Each structure stands twice: as structure tokens, then as C-alpha cells.
Amino acid sequence: MTAAAFLVTASVIWLGQRASTISSELNAAAGLIPQLNTEITSNKPLDAKTTADKIRSHTGAAREAAGDPLWTLASAIPVLGPNFSAVTEVARTADDVSTLGVTPLVSVFVSLNWDSLLPSGSGTNLEPIQKAAPTVVSAAYAVRSSAERLAAIDPSGLLPQVADPLERALTQIHAATGALDAAADASKIAPELLGVDGHRNYLLMIQNNAETRASGGIPGALAVLSFDRGSLTLGSQSSAGDIGVMSPIVALDPDQQQIYSGRVGKFMQDVNLTPDFPTAASTAQAMWERKTGQRVDGVISIDPVALGYILDATGPVTIRHPEFVALASAGLPTELTGKNVVQTLLSDVYAKIKRPADQDIYFAGVAKEIFAALSDGKGNSKGLIAGLSRGADEGRVLIWSGLPAEQSVIAKYALSGSIAGPSVAPAQFGAYFNDGTGAKMDYYVKRTVQLVKECAKDGYQQTTVRVTSINTAPADAATSLPAYVTGGGAFGVPAGTVQTNIVAYGPVQANMETANLDGQRTDFASHRHANRPVGVVAVRLAPGESKTVEFTFGKIVQHTEPNLAVTPTVQAVKDVILPTEIPACGQ
Structure with a gap:
């Protein structure tokens, strides 16, 4: 074997060992995350600190292996080089998340007495939350920066062995980014909301x-x-x-x-x-x-x-x-x-x-x-x-603050109950219910709401919001239920019958196109609110009766996966929102 061949073989073996080290250390770190979550939710701060230290040790070892001079040199090789660079970035990101995100956050968790932080009649010391805020904000910033670096990597030229772990890492870190951003915002405004500066x-x-x-x-x-x-x-x-x-x-x-x-x-x-x-x-x-x-x-x-x-x-x-x-x-x-x-x-x-x-x-x-x-x-x-x-x-x-600075933070989250702004996903749909009976009959109404993605038309996406309602009141509701519950026909709705105005919202810039009632075209009121299309159909249900309304939205320009918001009712939300129905188009 020539010296050159020996050098190449030795280099390949060495790089293979580095790759094995990086992989095993990152897998070991990932394997400890569920344990850390359990220790935090079980309020075991000292155990959580020990686990966080182990995670940091593993990610540090992976980063050190990816910083090897030969590995760095391999990153410059045509075609294969981007794979080495991508692995380096994943290892670096994991260590940054561990060192700048997980470790300081666990330290905050260890230092706080959560039971003493809850509001009470005797007062709560909010100072620990205020002191923790800079740490939480800094951790959120570090993780967000790491996510942006990973997202900048072009996966198109990477080997599957590298591209797949990169995609998983991106998914995990984006989830962590959202949670940390929320924690950072909460740490900044929660003390003010709870009256740290006065009544x-x-x-x-x-x-x-x-x-x-x-x-x-x-x-x-x-x-x-x-x-x-x-x-x-x-x-x-x-x-x-x-x-x-x-x-x-x-x-x-x-x-x-x-x-x-x-x-x-x-x-x-x-x-x-x-x-x-x-x-x-x-x-x-x-x-x-x-x-x-x-x-x-x-x-x-x-x-x-x-x-x-x-x-x-x-x-x-x-x-x-x-x-x-x-x-x-x-x-x-x-x-x-x-x-x-x-x-x-x-x-x-x-x-x-x-x-x-x-x-x-x-x-x-x-x-x-x-x-x-x-x-x-x-x-x-x-x-x-x-x-x-x-x-x-x-x-x-739901929470709303009359102070614009606080409300601008709350508006980022579903807690705000906003139908417009940063808390609303681009492809957001909504199904909302307003009583038209003038009574308390909605205790007996059961509903399901489902998104049905239609095949694209004229190059645009179409989605139908399907709402099925059933009046489960007893057949003799008109006489067996109190008049205050049935309304007693005071507003033109027969006692025992339920009338509901169903309001459907589509995403920004889309159009409300058609509405069907039990499979037949029906008239609907068409409006716009915050540049979102709105359709309204009134449905009347006698005891035991069921009806389905379908609102079809077209000209949808968003390509993200749609989300669905519904009016919270007596039912569990998980029983109301059904999985999205996706048709087989072009087959």
C-alpha cells in the first residue's frame, strides 16, 4: 500500500470513528430528554439538574468530535463536504441548546418554589419570577438562533443518513423554540399581570x-x-x-x-x-x-x-x-x-x-x-x-389586557382568543356557534367539526368546513324541561327545538364559495372580517334531529397545514374536532 493510499484509508477510518462518536453522543443526549421532562413535571429539581448535566456532557462530546481538524477539512470536499458541515452544525446546535438553553432553565427550575408562586389571599413573592426572566429570555434567544442556523442548511444535496436526522432536529428545536418563547414572554409580563407593581x-x-x-x-x-x-x-x-x-x-x-x-x-x-x-x-x-x-x-x-x-x-x-x-x-x-x-x-x-x-x-x-x-x-x-x-x-x-404593551404579547398566543394577528396561523379555519333559541338548550347539542381538503381547482387549494349537529334533548323536551331552558317559544323557536347560527371562518385572502345543508345547496350570509371570509348559516334542530352544514372555501393561497378553531362547548374539544379528511387527487 502506498503512503497516499494508507493516508486515505486512515483518514476514512478516523472520520468513521468521529461520525460514530457524534451519532452515539447525540443519541445518548436525546435519550435523556424524556427522563428530564419526567423529573421536571414530577417536581424533582435535583434529579433534573443531574440529568441536564449528563445531557450537556454528551452534546459537548459530540461538538468536540465534530470540531476535529480532519472533520473540518473534510467539510471542504466537493459533493460530500456539505454533509460533514451539516453534521457539524447539528452537533453545534445540540450543544448550544444544552449549554445555553437547557442548563440555565433547569437552574431556574431548581431555584423556584412553584407552590409559593401561585396567587393567594396572603400574597405571593413575585421577585423570583422577575429575577428568572433574563435567564429565560436569554435561553429562548439562544435556542431561536440555533434553530435559524439549522433552517439555513439546504438539505437537497445531503445524503439521506444526514438529511433525515437534520429534519428531525429541526422539528424538535422548532417545538422547543415555541415553548421557550412563550416562557420568556410569560416571565416578562406575568408579574405585572399579577400586580407586582400595585393593584x-x-x-x-x-x-x-x-x-x-x-x-x-x-x-x-x-x-x-x-x-x-x-x-x-x-x-x-x-x-x-x-x-x-x-x-x-x-x-x-x-x-x-x-x-x-x-x-x-x-x-x-x-x-x-x-x-x-x-x-x-x-x-x-x-x-x-x-x-x-x-x-x-x-x-x-x-x-x-x-x-x-x-x-x-x-x-x-x-x-x-x-x-x-x-x-x-x-x-x-x-x-x-x-x-x-x-x-x-x-x-x-x-x-x-x-x-x-x-x-x-x-x-x-x-x-x-x-x-x-x-x-x-x-x-x-x-x-x-x-x-x-x-x-x-x-x-x-381567555385573557385580554387593556394595556397595549401587555396585550401585544398576549396576542401572540391562543390565550388571546384573537381571530386576527400573530396568534392566528396563516391557514386558520374556524367554526363558531351562536345560540338563536334565546334559551339554555345547548347543553343538549352535540357537534363534530371536520376539515375536508378538496382537490385543487384552478391552481388554488379548496377546503370544506363540515359541521354536524344533533339535538340530544328528550323527545318530550317541550314539556319535561323547564321553560327557562327551552325558551318556551318566546323567540319564535318551538320549545325543545334548538336554533344555532353557525359561523365559519376561512384563512386570510380566501373566498367563501358555497354552503350545503345535508348535501343540498343552501343560502348563506357572506361577510369578511379582518380580511378573512365568513359564512353564516342558521340551523334548527328538533329533539333527536341531526343536520350537517358544509362551508367550502376556495382561492386559498396558503400552503401550510390548516388549523381549526371551534367554540368550546360542554363537550370535550377532542371529541368535537375530527381528523382532517384528505382526498386522493389526480388518481
Whole structure:
């Protein structure tokens, strides 16, 4: 063997060893990620720190192997060189994420006492969150920069053995980037939202899913939720009916007034006929302040299903006030849990308590007891955070801040309930429900919503939003259910029958083309909101009846995978949204 041949052979063997080291070290690091996640969610900070140190050791070894002089030299080889460069970048990125992202974040996790950070009646020390914010922001920036470097690599000329791991790394790091950006934003504004610099008042709306509105349900129960340096108190309580009629109405943008009428700005019960929660919240703020003269800094919305998630964390609450106990003696439970609160508030209360004013009193009593439990520090932080996060993911917990700087951050996330702006994906679809019965019959309506991707037409994508609804009320609902639940025909809808205005939104710049009702073309109202096409069809269902409405959107210019948002109802969201149906085109 000539010296040159020997040198080439030795180099190939050496590079192969380096490649094996890089691969084994990165795989070892990746294998520890689930363990780290478990230790964090199980609140084992010391174990998490040990695991993070191991991950950093593995990624450091991979980066060192990829920095070998011969490996660097191989990166300049024509054709094969980009593969070596790509592997180097993956190793470098993994080490940066470990060193600049995971390690400092785990250090923050170790230093925080999460139970002490939750709002309570005695106050919360928010200083640790403020101190942690720069670390979290720096970690998010480091991971985002690493993701941008990986994304800049052209995979077209890479070998499959390199391109496939690169794609997996990109997917994982993009997911981490989104989570870290959210954590960074939360660490910056959460202390202010919780009143670190002084008193904050929020209008609390409890949306009643038994009478649907686009963002959930009619905002029947109202209260003022106050935070002062982390202390939580529930102040004055009221109802939407107490607010009365706004004259003149609260000003609306013309698009929404055309779609949803001036009722949005006239009645507190109708502020959320629009699915755009910033509009609903700012309108509710204006109504509250006009009626009561009390300034509120923002609006928080929650529904009974999310209250159930809170009760899962706090444990049962007992209704103790004599007035509430007297109402409960009608047959309602005096102890509420995560399992019985939804049926109690959305069904039983109407069967057991006849007077609407007394129903409002019971609702207020339940809200008071639940937030008193939070104020007293009942439950555990892990369960409460998980419950509130689940509620936010399902659109059952919504927040709006009247301070533009804070709202600009909140608007990035689904928690804002916005139908326009950074929180809305380019290919976003929506199916929203507004009650047209004037009653509480939506407790009995079950729905499914599905996206159906159609074959491209004239070079543009088409997608259908398919909504199937069934009225599960008993056949004798007209007589067996209270008139307050059925509406008693007061608004032109026969007792026991449910009427719903189904509102479908397509993505920006698309067109609303056709609507079908049970397979037949039907008339629909066509509008635009924030440059998104909107279609509205009214559906009436007798007990046991089922109908399907299909809204077809065309001229869709987005090529990203579509997302679907729906009105949160009594049903679990996972049961409402069905998997996207994809046809076999061109076969």
C-alpha cells in the first residue's frame, strides 16, 4: 500500500470513528430528554439538574468530535463536504441548546418554589419570577438562533443518513423554540399581570356553555378579580342582566357590526357573539365601567368546564353561605367537585331553581367559593397550572389586557382568543356557534367539526368546513324541561327545538364559495372580517334531529397545514374536532 493510499484509508477510518462518536453522543443526549421532562413535571429539581448535566456532557462530546481538524477539512470536499458541515452544525446546535438553553432553565427550575408562586389571599413573592426572566429570555434567544442556523442548511444535496436526522432536529428545536418563547414572554409580563407593581382589577366573565356564544357561552356571571402583589381576592359580583342596555351602544368596527349586529355593543350578554375575544373583552370593559364607574385593567374569561379543571386541583369546595345553602336545599349539591360542577351549573341549576335571579345567586356563590379556595392556597401548583393550561389550550380560559404593551404579547398566543394577528396561523379555519333559541338548550347539542381538503381547482387549494349537529334533548323536551331552558317559544323557536347560527371562518385572502345543508345547496350570509371570509348559516334542530352544514372555501393561497378553531362547548374539544379528511387527487 502506498503512503497516499494508507493516508486515505486512515483518514476514512478516523472520520468513521468521529461520525460514530457524534451519532452515539447525540443519541445518548436525546435519550435523556424524556427522563428530564419526567423529573421536571414530577417536581424533582435535583434529579433534573443531574440529568441536564449528563445531557450537556454528551452534546459537548459530540461538538468536540465534530470540531476535529480532519472533520473540518473534510467539510471542504466537493459533493460530500456539505454533509460533514451539516453534521457539524447539528452537533453545534445540540450543544448550544444544552449549554445555553437547557442548563440555565433547569437552574431556574431548581431555584423556584412553584407552590409559593401561585396567587393567594396572603400574597405571593413575585421577585423570583422577575429575577428568572433574563435567564429565560436569554435561553429562548439562544435556542431561536440555533434553530435559524439549522433552517439555513439546504438539505437537497445531503445524503439521506444526514438529511433525515437534520429534519428531525429541526422539528424538535422548532417545538422547543415555541415553548421557550412563550416562557420568556410569560416571565416578562406575568408579574405585572399579577400586580407586582400595585393593584390590578380584572373583570371576570364566566361563560355559560348552555347558551352558546362564539367564544364559549353567554357571559352570565360577572365579578371583579383583584391582584395586589400576588394576593388574590374576588370583589364585587354581578350578572350580565344587571348591566342593562347600553345607549348609545359601545362602538364596534363596521365589519363585526355587519356580521353580528349592534347587539354586541348593546348587551353584555352578547359581547361575545363575535369570536374575536379582544373585541368582546374591550366591549365588556367599556360596559362595566360605564355602568359601575369602576375601572378594570383587563378581562379574564373562564367557563364551567375550566372551573372543573380548577376543582380537580383544589379539591371539593363547599357552599357555606346561608343564602346559597338555602338555594342548594332545592336538590343541588352543597359540595362541588371537578366531576359534578359542569352538570350542576349548566343543567341541574335550571331544573332545581326556578327564578333566574336565584340562579344568578347560585352561580355567584359557586364562583365565590372556588376563588376563595384558590385564595386560601388549596390544592397543588402542578395540578392547577396543568388545569389552567388545558383550559387555555381548549379556548376555555381567555385573557385580554387593556394595556397595549401587555396585550401585544398576549396576542401572540391562543390565550388571546384573537381571530386576527400573530396568534392566528396563516391557514386558520374556524367554526363558531351562536345560540338563536334565546334559551339554555345547548347543553343538549352535540357537534363534530371536520376539515375536508378538496382537490385543487384552478391552481388554488379548496377546503370544506363540515359541521354536524344533533339535538340530544328528550323527545318530550317541550314539556319535561323547564321553560327557562327551552325558551318556551318566546323567540319564535318551538320549545325543545334548538336554533344555532353557525359561523365559519376561512384563512386570510380566501373566498367563501358555497354552503350545503345535508348535501343540498343552501343560502348563506357572506361577510369578511379582518380580511378573512365568513359564512353564516342558521340551523334548527328538533329533539333527536341531526343536520350537517358544509362551508367550502376556495382561492386559498396558503400552503401550510390548516388549523381549526371551534367554540368550546360542554363537550370535550377532542371529541368535537375530527381528523382532517384528505382526498386522493389526480388518481
